[in-house]
Amino acid sequence: xxxxxxxxLFALATCFSLVACATHVEPWEKGLLAKPDMALDANHIDEAxxxxxxxxxxxxxxxxxFGGGGCGCN
Amino acid sequence: xxxxxxxxxxxxxxxxxxxxxxxxxxxxFAMGSPCEIQIRSVLPPxxxxxxxxxxxxxxxxxxKKYSRYRxxxxxxxMNSATRVQVDEETHRLLDYADHCYRASSGLFDITxxxxxxxxxxxxxxxxxxxxxxxxxxxxxxxxxxxVYWEAPWFQLPxxxxxxxxxxxxxxxxxxxxxxxxxxxxxxxxVNFGGDLAVYTSDSQRYEPWTVGIEQPHAHGQAAQSVSxxxxxxxxxxxxxxxxxxxxxxxxxILNPKTGYPVEDAPLSVTTFxxxxxxxxxxSTFAMLHGRAAEPFLQAQxxxxxxxxx
Amino acid sequence: MQLITITDFSGVTSARKSNGFKQELTFATxxxxxxxxxxxxxxxxxGPWKIETAGLVYSESDxxxxxxxxxxxxxxxxxxxxxFNAKLxxxxxxxxxxxxxxxxxxxxxxxxxxxxxxxxxxxxxxPIDDTFKDTRVxxxxxxxxxxxxTLKGGVGVNVSAEHDxxxxxxxxNLSKDFNQRNTTxxxxxxxxxxxxxxxxxxxxxxxxxQPANSTPTRQAEDDDKTVVDTLIGITQxxxxxxxxxxxxxxxxxxxxxxxxxxxxxxxxxxxxxxxSSTGVNRYTNLYENRPDKRTKQSVYWRTKYRFDxxxxxxxxxxxxxxxDIRSHTIDTRYQWRFAPNQYLEPHFRYYQQSEAEFYxxxxxxxxxxxxxxxxxxSADLRLADFSAIxxxxxxxxxxxxxxxxxxxxxxxxxxxxSSPDGLVGAAKDQDVFPTLSSVIFQxxxxxxx
Numbered sequence: 001x002x003x004x005x006x007x008x009l010f011a012l013a014t015c016f017s018l019v020a021c022a023t024h025v026e027p028w029e030k031g032l033l034a035k036p037d038m039a040l041d042a043n044h045i046d047e048a049x050x051x052x053x054x055x056x057x058x059x060x061x062x063x064x065x066f067g068g069g070g071c072g073c074n
Numbered sequence: 075x076x077x078x079x080x081x082x083x084x085x086x087x088x089x090x091x092x093x094x095x096x097x098x099x100x101x102x103f104a105m106g107s108p109c110e111i112q113i114r115s116v117l118p119p120x121x122x123x124x125x126x127x128x129x130x131x132x133x134x135x136x137x138k139k140y141s142r143y144r145x146x147x148x149x150x151x152m153n154s155a156t157r158v159q160v161d162e163e164t165h166r167l168l169d170y171a172d173h174c175y176r177a178s179s180g181l182f183d184i185t186x187x188x189x190x191x192x193x194x195x196x197x198x199x200x201x202x203x204x205x206x207x208x209x210x211x212x213x214x215x216x217x218x219x220x221v222y223w224e225a226p227w228f229q230l231p232x233x234x235x236x237x238x239x240x241x242x243x244x245x246x247x248x249x250x251x252x253x254x255x256x257x258x259x260x261x262x263x264v265n266f267g268g269d270l271a272v273y274t275s276d277s278q279r280y281e282p283w284t285v286g287i288e289q290p291h292a293h294g295q296a297a298q299s300v301s302x303x304x305x306x307x308x309x310x311x312x313x314x315x316x317x318x319x320x321x322x323x324x325x326x327i328l329n330p331k332t333g334y335p336v337e338d339a340p341l342s343v344t345t346f347x348x349x350x351x352x353x354x355x356x357s358t359f360a361m362l363h364g365r366a367a368e369p370f371l372q373a374q375x376x377x378x379x380x381x382x383x
Numbered sequence: 384m385q386l387i388t389i390t391d392f393s394g395v396t397s398a399r400k401s402n403g404f405k406q407e408l409t410f411a412t413x414x415x416x417x418x419x420x421x422x423x424x425x426x427x428x429x430g431p432w433k434i435e436t437a438g439l440v441y442s443e444s445d446x447x448x449x450x451x452x453x454x455x456x457x458x459x460x461x462x463x464x465x466x467f468n469a470k471l472x473x474x475x476x477x478x479x480x481x482x483x484x485x486x487x488x489x490x491x492x493x494x495x496x497x498x499x500x501x502x503x504x505x506x507x508x509x510p511i512d513d514t515f516k517d518t519r520v521x522x523x524x525x526x527x528x529x530x531x532x533t534l535k536g537g538v539g540v541n542v543s544a545e546h547d548x549x550x551x552x553x554x555x556n557l558s559k560d561f562n563q564r565n566t567t568x569x570x571x572x573x574x575x576x577x578x579x580x581x582x583x584x585x586x587x588x589x590x591x592x593q594p595a596n597s598t599p600t601r602q603a604e605d606d607d608k609t610v611v612d613t614l615i616g617i618t619q620x621x622x623x624x625x626x627x628x629x630x631x632x633x634x635x636x637x638x639x640x641x642x643x644x645x646x647x648x649x650x651x652x653x654x655x656x657x658x659s660s661t662g663v664n665r666y667t668n669l670y671e672n673r674p675d676k677r678t679k680q681s682v683y684w685r686t687k688y689r690f691d692x693x694x695x696x697x698x699x700x701x702x703x704x705x706x707d708i709r710s711h712t713i714d715t716r717y718q719w720r721f722a723p724n725q726y727l728e729p730h731f732r733y734y735q736q737s738e739a740e741f742y743x744x745x746x747x748x749x750x751x752x753x754x755x756x757x758x759x760x761s762a763d764l765r766l767a768d769f770s771a772i773x774x775x776x777x778x779x780x781x782x783x784x785x786x787x788x789x790x791x792x793x794x795x796x797x798x799x800x801s802s803p804d805g806l807v808g809a810a811k812d813q814d815v816f817p818t819l820s821s822v823i824f825q826x827x828x829x830x831x832x
Contacts, residue, residue: 022621025565032624032689034410037718040618040628040687045456045827046777046791049439052452052474053823057797059736059765060710062612062634063683063700065571166415173411177404225623248416352412356405374405 041065089130091123097261100126104133105141105243107267113254114261114280125257129250133266136246140167140238142187152236157222157229165225167238167245174355175218181362182355183218185230186330187237193328193335209333216330244269244308244354251306251350264350271306271350287344287379298379306350310357311342311381327361338365346377430460437789437827444820447511448478464535465528472521474545479513483762484668485648485745486510486813487657492664494595496644497583501595503664509817512644519545533560550577554612565620569630573612580605581643588672589756592646594662608638616683624690630683641673647762648745648810655808658748669746671761679704694718707740708766724781730793732773739766743805744815764816769799775823786830793823 025033036042047064055061089102097114111129113122142149152158160168174182192209215233222229230236238245243266251264251271262273263283272283282301300307311327324335343360347353356376360367371378412418434457441450456470482493491504495514504510525539534557541552554573561568579585584601593599616630649658649667657666685698700712716730741759744767750756775793782788799816806815 022565022619022627024563025620025623032691033620033626035689035694037694038626038687038689040626040685045435045437045454046825048470048472049437049452049454049825050823052472053441053795054734057765057795057819058710058734058771059704059706059708059739060679060681060700060702060712060734062679063630063632063681063702063712064685064698065614065630166417170411170415173407177408177411245415252416252418348409349412349416349418351415352408355408355412376405 089127091126093119098122098126100130102130102133104130104137105246105266107243109133109266110263111250111254111265112261112263113259115259117258125254125259129253129264132250132253133246136242136249139163140242142235142237142239149236149238152228153230153234155230155232155234157227159226160228161226164228167241168223168228169225170351171238171241172218172223174359178359178362180218180331181329182240182358183216183330184236184238184240185218185221185234186216186328187239188212188215188235189328189330189333192333193324193326213331213333240358241351241354243267244350247271247306247308247350269306269308269350269354272302272304274303300346302346305346305348306353307344307346308350308354308357309342309344310354310361311340327358329362336362336364339363340367340380340382342381343367343371344379345371429462431831433458433829434832435827435829437825439823439825442822442824443478444822445817447819448476448480448515448821450474450476450478463529465526467524467526469524470522472519474517474519474521476515476517476519478515479511480515480644481764482510482512482668483645483647483671483764484510485650485657485762485810485815487648487666488809489657490664491657491666492662493668494592494599496581498593498599499583499596507813509814517545517547519543519548530557533564534558547580547582548577549580550575552576552610556614567618569614569616569618571612571614571616573610573614575610575612576607577610577638578605578607579639579643585639585643586670588641589669589760591660592668592670594665606639608636608640610634610636621686624688626687628683628685630681632681632683634679636677636679638675640675640677641671642761642763643670645671645761645763647671647743647760649748649751650745650807650810652747652749653808655806655810657810658751667748667751669751671763672759673741673761674706674759677704677706692720694720706766708736708738710734710736726779728777728779730773730775730777733770734772735770736768738768738803742766744803745806745810747807764799767799767803767816769797769816771795771797773823777825784830786828788828789826791823791825791827794820795823796820 032038051061089100091098091100094112097112098119100111102109111126113125115122117125138144139148141147142153144150148158148160148164152160171184175184189209189212191212192205215235220231221234221236247264247266247269248271251262251273254262254264255273259273260275261280261283262271264271270285272285274280274282280303282303285300285302285307287298287300327336327339328334329336339361343357345353345356345360347356356371356374356378360371360378360380363370368380371380434455436455437453439452439454441448441452443449452472452474454470454472456468458466458468460466484491484493486504486507486509488506490506491510492501493504493510493512494501496512502513521541521543523539523541525537527535527537530536537556539554541550541554543550552573552575554571556569556571558567558569560566583599585603585606587600587602590600612632612634614630614632616628619627619629621627646668649669650656651658659665660667679702681700681702683698683700685696688695695715695717697715698713700710702708702710702712712732712734714732716728718726718728720726739761741757741761742763743757743760744762746756746760773793773795775791777789777791779787779789797819801814801816802811803815806813
């Protein structure tokens with residue numbers, strides 16, 4: 001149980017340090033970030049297909065976003 | 075009537091403000107061009123005059139800051155090949171120049187000003203070909219991709235120069251127009267040497283602005299005119315700024331990759347857009363497309379006027 | 384004198400939507416002048432349908448499973464950032480999967496899951512059930528729209544069906560922008576309800592696999608489970624080239640989590656030999672049993688870095704659950720844009736998991752006869768200790784029309800312990816976890832319509 005909370009706290013800490021070390025980026029500096037390949041779902045087709053394979057071959061799934069559509073996967 | 079293209083409205087260093095129908099007009103000379111601002115409003119006269127004075131100061135500020143002919147400003151510091159920390163406004167201009175460099179695959183390059191040494195575009199005919207080897211030498215001093223630019227730090231390699239001339243005037247038009255737009259005016263016209271922006275608060279109640287587009291080799295005679303309530307026009311090239319070498323006419327847009335003027339470029343391109351800066355850049359991009367200027371403008375679906383020799 | 388009057392600017396503004404070059408210039412100019420980028424003049428009319436299609440072939444080297452998966456996804460903007468998306472996936476699977484039973488020096492005969500008919504496995508071969516032929520259809524749709532200027536909300540639904548499994552899911556999410564849109568907080572909630580209807584019915588836990596054509600020991604026709612997913616995440620603009628994402632998610636599954644087709648071999652405590660059962664070449668095999676609850680938690684970190692042209696994407700996930708599974712996943716890809724309209728993207732993934740606390744390669748005969756079987760047990764290799772690597776590359780080419788096609792080829796390889804704890808005697812000589820290699824090939828085409 002302690003281990004679980006430790007991981008969560010670590011997560012939270014990383015999360016805040018990440019925000020803290022970020023420099024402020026003005027709207028007009030976001031040209032590169034606005035490129036389509038920088039979108040977090042730029043590869044959504046590949047990712048969904050891969051997730052389905054890994055879901056049926058491994059004991060882990062999810063984490064990135066919602067799984068979207070369960071399957072029997074035997 | 076206001077002329078687009080390189081106009082010759084007035085040549086005066088000083089600001090003059092005169093009443094016109096339902097408003098005021100300011101005339102001054104800045105950025106190498108005659109400048110004109112007209113506002114129509116029901117504001118008290120002293121308020122209108124103050125707004126025009128503010129605009130004049132803004133235009134002068136931009137000229138002073140970004141002129142390449144001064145040795146006491148930021149640009150001269152940036153051209154000294156030392157590392158310079160730039161302010162936020164310059165930061166945005168550099169990012170914009172960077173975007174335009176990429177978008178034009180390197181044809182729009184604010185470091186290409188050094189090429190002007192070889193080409194004089196005053197419309198006079200000459201028999202001199204520029205020295206080929208000298209041009210090759212100077213090409214090594216051009217290339218935005220070689221500039222160190224990691225905001226706020228800027229540094230040029232030795233012997234390179236930057237020039238905001240391709241952006242500053244249109245930028246000043248937009249700055250002034252945006253300043254005035256927030257001031258409860260009925261109609262605004264900002265025209266710096268033919269690059270202009272207009273605004274009308276309620277198009278039901280006012281006449282549109284009528285703007286002339288200059289025709290080739292007959293400056294002063296506006297042969298085509300455009301009516302608009304809102305938006306901006308900007309012209310790249312000029313119907314009287316070209317050079318003639320051995321009976322061949324060279325337009326004044328230079329290709330930073332060859333050192334020569336862009337082949338088969340139009341004499342001038344005028345485009346319409348929401349902002350003067352964007353209109354100016356679309357005009358310049360069209361010029362850089364040479365003989366493909368018209369297809370380029372068509373593909374961008376930009377209202378435009380192209381003048382060819 | 385010719386007079387042209389420009390009074391209708393809608394042509395100018397609508398062109399901006401369909402034209403990337405001018406749109407980017409507008410964006411850059413707006414940034415220069417400090418104008419709001421989503422200018423009010425931007426057309427309200429819906430954008431085109433963005434269609435992405437792809438087909439994936441998955442093939443395991445020793446001709447175990449092969450799958451063909453075509454997918455069509457459609458997305459449309461309805462102005463004001465309101466987006467609809469839908470996706471249809473077909474998944475046709477053939478081949479055989481390991482049943483959980485041990486390989487042995489003898490021929491083994493197994494009953495098919497339906498109870499009708501049987502199949503035999505040659506000596507030293509991993510028992511696999513080759514009756515799997517299944518087609519799955521999955522459909523999902525979602526709607527996303529701004530709620531306030533900094534808050535976005537989305538809802539989605541997904542359904543999937545195959546001959547023995549049905550799933551219905553609903554999800555909702557909220558994202559809130561802070562810090563001039565440099566920080567985004569995401570919250571998501573998903574609910575899924577599944578019904579499993581196994582061939583031959585749901586087996587009784589630890590019931591022995593009956594000879595073919597006799598009545599199998601079944602507890603019910605079907606069973607179900609529910610899954611509740613929650614996700615809290617943060618997306619941060621680190622600088623003008625770097626984007627970072629951080630998620631914490633919890634997934635709680637409740638209900639029938641056992642695999643109704645998986646069995647365990649029973650071995651003799653001393654010799655490790657399979658325990659015989661009635662019939663020719665038949666040995667004792669018991670149906671597995673898993674807990675009816677599972678809580679998975681994971682932390683996920685991802686960074687995308689944009690070079691002037693290239694892009695680097697790396698992510699790490701740590702997952703843990705109350706079945707004692709711990710897993711690490713590292714995924715990296717580098718998008719090399721060697722030409723303005725083409726890129727090559729090498730991809731590497733490493734995955735490692737520890738076994739579930741109730742994983743065992745086989746059951747001991749003494750536990751069966753003394754009635755001292757553990758509460759839960761499974762020999763499913765997906766619950767074993769193993770690691771996997773994936774490497775491959777994707778090539779994409781954007782054509783002058785704006786359409787893009789791509790090809791992707793990857794290798795996936797799993798390797799685990801061939802003789803894990805819990806085996807004795809002869810059973811130790813059997814390879815419980817033969818290395819699995821498979822090839823993934825994908826071709827896709829994306830266009831606007």
